Structure formats: structure tokens, C-alpha cells
Amino acid sequence: MSTRMNIDWPQLMLTRIAAQFEEELLAASDEEIIAAAKDLGMNPGMQGSAAFAGIKYPVGARQLREFFGITDWSSAPIEAQRLAAARELLPFLVARARKHQDEK
């Protein structure tokens, strides 16, 4: 098995799962959506329902940031730290996979 295949499996798994989730959500009946909304205390039949947050009116942090012109309301620094950690970790994983492959 190549190194690339060892590394790519999370993406492949996630792609398959996301495709199935999409199918499930497309197949969901109106009743199922209303029931799930009611579980959350939402009433999609009501004008301005929280269920429509982000689609009928902006509520996302990014949208609010754009509205108020505030630039530091962002998870970007956290994301940058996460990616930096990933960059440090990945060469180690690749080296280990190669070593494993060589041993085989």
C-alpha cells in the first residue's frame, strides 16, 4: 500500500459519509424537519423563526463582523494554530508510514 493511500483515508471516508448525509437530508420529509425544529424550540411557521437564521436574515459571526466592520471577531487565529500543529505533525506521520512500508 502506498504512503498516499495511508494518508488519504480520512478524506475518502468523510466524502462517503457526507454524501450519505446529504442523501438523508434531501430525503427528509417536511414533517421530520418541523419535528426536529420543534425539538430545538423553533417554529418554522413563525415569521423570523430562528430556524431561518443565516438564510433569511444574517446572524453568523462573519456576517455580523461584516455588518459592524469588526475585524477581530474571528476564529482565524485558532484555525491558524491548528494548521500549524498539523504541519508539524504530518511529516512525522508520513515518515512513520514510509518506515512501515519499507519494513513490509
Place this chain on the structure above:
Amino acid sequence: MPQRKMLVPILAETPAQAARAQNLVSDMDLLRLKTIARWHARGLPADVGWADLLQEAFARVLDGSRRQPQGLSMVVFVAGVMRSLKSEHWRRAGRELHYQRAQAAEPREPAPDPERTMAALQELAAIDRLFADDPVVLQIIAGIGEGLSAEQIRTAIGISSTEYDSARKRMRRVLIREGLTCRQE
């Protein structure tokens, strides 16, 4: 999407405004698409939100860059456009990574994309946490991830088709709830 050109020939501030411009979908379909957009946006970088993804999809439909195939409902079509936009994002990110490596004269052997791998691992862990209380659903999801058919999954877990359908309903309800929740990423 980071490098997007402006697409919609209307001033749309929300996906609903973009969609409503030509009465593309009903309110219930908008909710359906919201839940799907949230799932597709989870593997994307933090600066690309689900609303951006959904709005971009409507924009592509409205400006004609994506044409709806005959017989395909608008909601299925828009969901497909979102999926395609997500792939497009990763393809572009992959090309940039390749270019950077070429510039740095690094070896050209196929190498993994660390951002994408890490995002996928985090997302798989999040899915695990979401269904932690339902081991049957978790097993079904694991089977789906492995590329097994429904029949193969049922056989592997040892459940009847009624139990399988019932687990799928539970899964769907959690997915919808997660998609409708007010938490914004």
C-alpha cells in the same frame, strides 16, 4: 469562497434573498439546504461559512454558470452545486500547495494535503461525538465510511431492515437538528 468573482446580478445579502429573487425554492427546501450546507461547510476553512457556500451555490445557479439538468429538482441541484463548490475549493488549495512546493524545489512525489487531512480527521471525530449515544448509528456510519452497502452493513452489525430503517431515522433527526441549530461557525 476566497477567490470568488461576483456572480449574482442582484444585491443579495442572504441566501434566501438570492433564492427568492426568482422563487427558486420553498421555505422548507431552504431549511433542507441549510442543513446540507452546514454539513458541507464543516470541512472547509474557518473563513468560509455555510451561508457563504449556500449563497455561492444560488449565485452560480442564477448567473447560469451551473445549469440545472432536466428532471432534477432545484433542491437536489443546489445541494450538488454546494458539493461541487467544496471539491473545487480543495482542488484549488491542492494546486496552490503543489505550486508552493514546486517553488521551494521540494521533491515532486505525491504528498498529502495537511490541511485537508486534518480537517477530515477533525470532522470524523466530530461525527463520532455527535452520535456517541447511539452505537448502532455509529456502526452504520462506520460502514458507510468503509463504502459498504446497506445490506452489507445490516449483515455486519446483525440488525433487521426495520432496525436499520429506524436507526437511519434517528440519524436523520440528529442531522437535521444539528443543521438547524443556531450555533454559528
